[in-house]
Every structure is written in structure tokens, then in C-alpha cells.
Amino acid sequence: MRQEAHNPVRRVARVGSSLAALTAAAVIGSMLTAAPASADPCPGGALCAYTQYDWGGAPGTVYGDNTNLLQYTKFANAASLYNNGNSCNVTVYYNTGYRAPAYNLNRGTGWKRLGSNLYHHVGSNRWCLY
Amino acid sequence: MNPQRWAQVVLLPVLLGVVGCAAAPGRTATVDLPQPLDGVTYFTSAESSALHDAYEELVTRCMRDRGFAYRPTPLSSATRLRDINPYGLLSREEARIDGYRITSSLAGDAQARPRPAQAPTSTPGWDEALLGTEAHRVTVQLPEDHEMYYNSDGCTYQATAALYGDDWQRLYDTFQVLANRVVETVSQDAEFRGAQSVWSACMERAGQPARTFDEARGRIEGAFTRAAENRSDLMPVVRQELATAAADADCQDEVGMTAAVRAAQGRAQAAVLDTSRRGQLDQLRRLRAEVLRRVTASPGATPR
Numbered sequence: 223m224r225q226e227a228h229n230p231v232r233r234v235a236r237v238g239s240s241l242a243a244l245t246a247a248a249v250i251g252s253m254l255t256a257a258p259a260s261a262d263p264c265p266g267g268a269l270c271a272y273t274q275y276d277w278g279g280a281p282g283t284v285y286g287d288n289t290n291l292l293q294y295t296k297f298a299n300a301a302s303l304y305n306n307g308n309s310c311n312v313t314v315y316y317n318t319g320y321r322a323p324a325y326n327l328n329r330g331t332g333w334k335r336l337g338s339n340l341y342h343h344v345g346s347n348r349w350c351l352y
Numbered sequence: 353m354n355p356q357r358w359a360q361v362v363l364l365p366v367l368l369g370v371v372g373c374a375a376a377p378g379r380t381a382t383v384d385l386p387q388p389l390d391g392v393t394y395f396t397s398a399e400s401s402a403l404h405d406a407y408e409e410l411v412t413r414c415m416r417d418r419g420f421a422y423r424p425t426p427l428s429s430a431t432r433l434r435d436i437n438p439y440g441l442l443s444r445e446e447a448r449i450d451g452y453r454i455t456s457s458l459a460g461d462a463q464a465r466p467r468p469a470q471a472p473t474s475t476p477g478w479d480e481a482l483l484g485t486e487a488h489r490v491t492v493q494l495p496e497d498h499e500m501y502y503n504s505d506g507c508t509y510q511a512t513a514a515l516y517g518d519d520w521q522r523l524y525d526t527f528q529v530l531a532n533r534v535v536e537t538v539s540q541d542a543e544f545r546g547a548q549s550v551w552s553a554c555m556e557r558a559g560q561p562a563r564t565f566d567e568a569r570g571r572i573e574g575a576f577t578r579a580a581e582n583r584s585d586l587m588p589v590v591r592q593e594l595a596t597a598a599a600d601a602d603c604q605d606e607v608g609m610t611a612a613v614r615a616a617q618g619r620a621q622a623a624v625l626d627t628s629r630r631g632q633l634d635q636l637r638r639l640r641a642e643v644l645r646r647v648t649a650s651p652g653a654t655p656r
Contacts, residue, residue, distance in 0.1 A: 266479070287430075289577065308482065309425040313434075316532070319573045321566060322438035323532035328521075330483030330508050334491065337498035339532055350428040352400045 264306040269314070269327075269347055271300040275335050278302075287348045290318040297344040304332035310350040318345040326352055385441045386613050388534035389621060392636050393527050395644075397431045402647040403515070410511035411482070418481045418507070430457045438535045439613050440565030447601035451593035452569050455576055459586060482507050492522050495529045495624075516643050523636040530629070534620040541616035547607050554603035560596050568600050 262280040264270035270281035273296055281304070282296025291297035305312050307329040316323045316339065325340060327333070333340075387394050395403060408424035415422035432453055442452070450456055484503025491501045502509050502521055512521055538544055548564060555562045562568035572593045579589050604610065625633065 289573070306483075308479065317566070319570055320433055321569070322436075323535050324438070325528055325532065326524075328502070328508060328512070330506050331500060331502045333498060333500045335497060335499035337494065337496035337529065339496055339529070339536055340498070348428065348430060348433070350425060351431045351434055352395070352404065352427070 264304045268306050269312050270304045271296040272302045273299045275301050289346050291344050299342050300344045305329050313348050313351045314344050315346045320346050385437045388531035393531045406647045407511050411507050414507035420478050420481050432457045442601040444601040447597035451597035454572050455590050455593050517639045530624045537620035538616040544616040547612035551603045551607045558599040560599040
């Protein structure tokens with residue numbers, strides 16, 4: 223996944239599965255960045271994955287629903303996550319295809335450390351399920 | 353055919369034929385199936401909807417009190433995916449009506465997915481009012497070496513605390529980790545795996561070969577994704593889903609899969625629940641029961 227932070231609308235089509243793009247699942251907010259306090263903060267409206275604990279390094283970002291996040295290096299190797307969505311909570315799944323185990327992550331919150339049963343394996347995500 | 357037209361032509365019969373039936377009141381057989389930790393972290397789609405409405409009302413009120421406009425975002429119609437049993441268990445009735453809930457949930461989502469409200473006046477001040485500030489950051493250590501945080505001054509957190517209780521966030525996050533540990537342990541349990549092998553042989557005889565529950569369900573997801581990508585007729589996918597799910601549920605029934613899961617779940621739960629966790633679990637159960645009583649008894653009656 224490329225890590226550019228230009229047009230989030232274009233990026234939805236790029237990083238989301240075609241199904242996600244089809245379902246117009248983009249959750250796009252402002253381009254304001256916010257916590258976490260990392261070298262590269264998470265853009266507004268995004269779910270961000272970092273390959274270091276405490277949101278270290280540049281994030282991988284998604285704005286829509288994704289049936290397969292493991293194709294993206296940052297999510298396949300995630301060590302911390304941050305939900306900077308300003309509209310919805312997000313549910314992330316260990317497996318692709320929205321298969322359990324599932325974890326709810328409220329907007330504006332994050333996991334500084336992903337533990338043993340999500341570490342290096344964020345397989346899919348859906349917004350606005352709860 | 354453009355995507356919108358495809359959605360209108362292809363999805364409408366699916367929605368009428370499948371969602372219409374499945375969404376009928378009382379079709380809640382899935383809640384009778386085993387859930388980790390007695391379902392303490394699980395809410396049905398109907399419960400989620402009621403909780404979401406109450407929560408968004410509180411967020412709106414909090415933002416208004418801080419001088420900001422806020423537009424609540426409706427839940428996705430795919431929220432029914434939450435009713436999928438985490439062990440892959442199916443009731444026979446549900447399987448024959450709604451399959452794995454894949455086509456009906458995702459097709460409905462494609463047709464009616466609410467567009468998340470744009471932040472109307474998203475500014476640093478708006479974001480801070482909604483999500484809170486670093487000065488009020490609370491870090492929580494969770495089982496399995498997870499560590500999470502929230503900002504206690506954000507309207508999102510304050511609405512959560514007002515609705516569910518001050519301890520909810522910490523307890524819920526603790527037990528969603530443990531519930532997932534239980535699910536994973538069950539999936540590795542020897543008795544569960546043995547029963548799944550017998551189920552697999554049954555699926556083979558039924559003409560729906562699959563080694564695991566995930567494989568059977570994944571095949572339908574793949575078929576749906578391909579149909580969606582190609583914007584082709586979804587009815588063959590619906591028929592395939594209903595046939596596969598019906599065979600799946602019949603084979604689960606024949607094998608006694610629900611009993612095997614209950615037994616494995618009991619062992620897995622005993623391993624994660626020490627005395628102190630049991631006390632926390634009781635506390636979470638009480639908070640859960642209380643919030644459900646409140647939002648279902650008098651929808652709209654949110655605490656001030």
C-alpha cells in the first residue's frame with residue numbers, strides 16, 4: 223500500500239477492495255490529523271495501522287471497509303492501531319472476510335500495543351457496525 | 353451498467369427476497385447458540401441499534417453544550433453481520449432463511465449504506481470536543497499484552513460513560529480480548545476439531561465439500577465479491593448461499609456441533625477466568641443488563 227496522503231477519495235478506491243469501493247464505504251472526514259502523537263499522525267477519518275508500538279513510524283491508512291487488509295503491509299504487520307474516524311466506530315477482524323475474532327475500536331481511541339491475538343494480523347475492517 | 357443501476361436491478365430482488373424474510377421480528381435463533389463468556393460482549397443487531405441511537409443522542413447533546421454542531425451517523429445496514437456466531441454455528445431455521453447472512457447483509461449495505469455524515473464544522477476545536485485531548489489521556493492495560501487508550505474529556509467517551517457506566521470502557525475492552533481468546537482456544541480444541549472433521553465428511557456427502565466452517569462460508573463471500581465486482585446477477589449467489597448454509601446447519605446438527613462447542617468453550621473459559629476476572633465479569637454483566645434495560649424499556653430515555 224502506498225502511503226501517500228494526497229486525495230483520500232482516490233485512496234479509497236486504491237486501498238479498499240473492489241467490494242468496499244462498490245459499496246461506497248468510504249468514511250471520509252476532514253484532513254485534520256490528530257493524536258496519536260507519532261512521527262506521522264493519523265489523518266482525520268482514517269483507520270491507521272503502524273508497524274511499531276505506540277504508533278511509531280508512518281501509518282497505513284484506510285477510509286472504507288476492506289475484506290482483505292492483509293494485502294497491505296502495515297496492516298499485515300500492525301503493532302498498533304488508531305481510529306481517527308470522526309463519524310464512526312470501526313470493527314477490525316483478525317481474519318479476512320469479516321470473520322471472527324472481531325474487535326471494536328471506538329473513534330478517537332487506539333491500541334498502543336496490539337497483543338498476541340491481533341498482533342501482526344489485522345485482516346479486515348468495517349465501519350459503523352455499532 | 354453503472355454501479356447504481358446494477359444495485360437497483362440486481363440487488364432489489366435480493367433485498368426483497370432475503371432481507372425481507374430475515375429481518376422479520378422474532379428471527380433471533382442465533383442468540384440461542386453459544387457465545388463466549390455467555391455473550392457478555394455481544395449485542396444483537398437490534399440491541400446495537402437501540403444502543404447506538406441512545407449513544408448518538410448523548411454525543412449530540414454534549415457537542416451542543418460545547419457549542420458545536422454534530423450530525424449523528426446511522427449504523428450500516430451490514431450491522432446484521434454482528435449476529436454471525438463467532439464459532440461459525442448456524443441454526444437450521446436461520447440457514448434456510450438467510451444462509452450465512454452474507455448476501456443479505458452486504459447487498460443491503462451496497463443498496464442502502466448510509467453515507468457517514470461529514471464532520472460539519474471539523475476544526476481542531478471540533479475534533480477536540482468530540483474526541484478529547486492528550487492531557488486527559490487514559491491508558492488501559494488489557495489481557496494478552498494489549499494496551500489501549502481513550503481521552504476522558506471527549507464527548508465520545510463521556511457519552512459512553514453516561515450511557516454504560518464509568519467502568520464500561522475498561523471492562524468491555526478487557527473482556528472482548530478474553531472472549532476472542534476463548535474463540536481462538538475453542539477453534540484449536542481437540543474435541544472441536546474432531547467434530548469439525550466429522551462435519552466435513554458430512555458436507556462432502558451433501559455435495560458441499562469444505563474442510564472447515566470458514567472454508568464453507570468463505571466460498572460464499574468469494575462468490576458475492578466476484579458478482580459484485582462484475583456487477584452480475586446475485587440470485588445464483590443467493591441460491592448457492594442458501595444451499596451451502598442449509599447443508600452446513602444440517603451437518604452441524606447431525607454431528608452435535610453445538611454441544612461440542614459448549615464443552616470446548618467451558619474448558620476455554622475456565623482457563624481465562626480466575627477469581628478476579630470473575631468479579632469483573634459479573635460487573636460487566638450488570639452494566640450490560642442495566643443499559644439494555646434502559647434503552648429497550650424506554651427508547652430515547654438517555655441519562656443526563
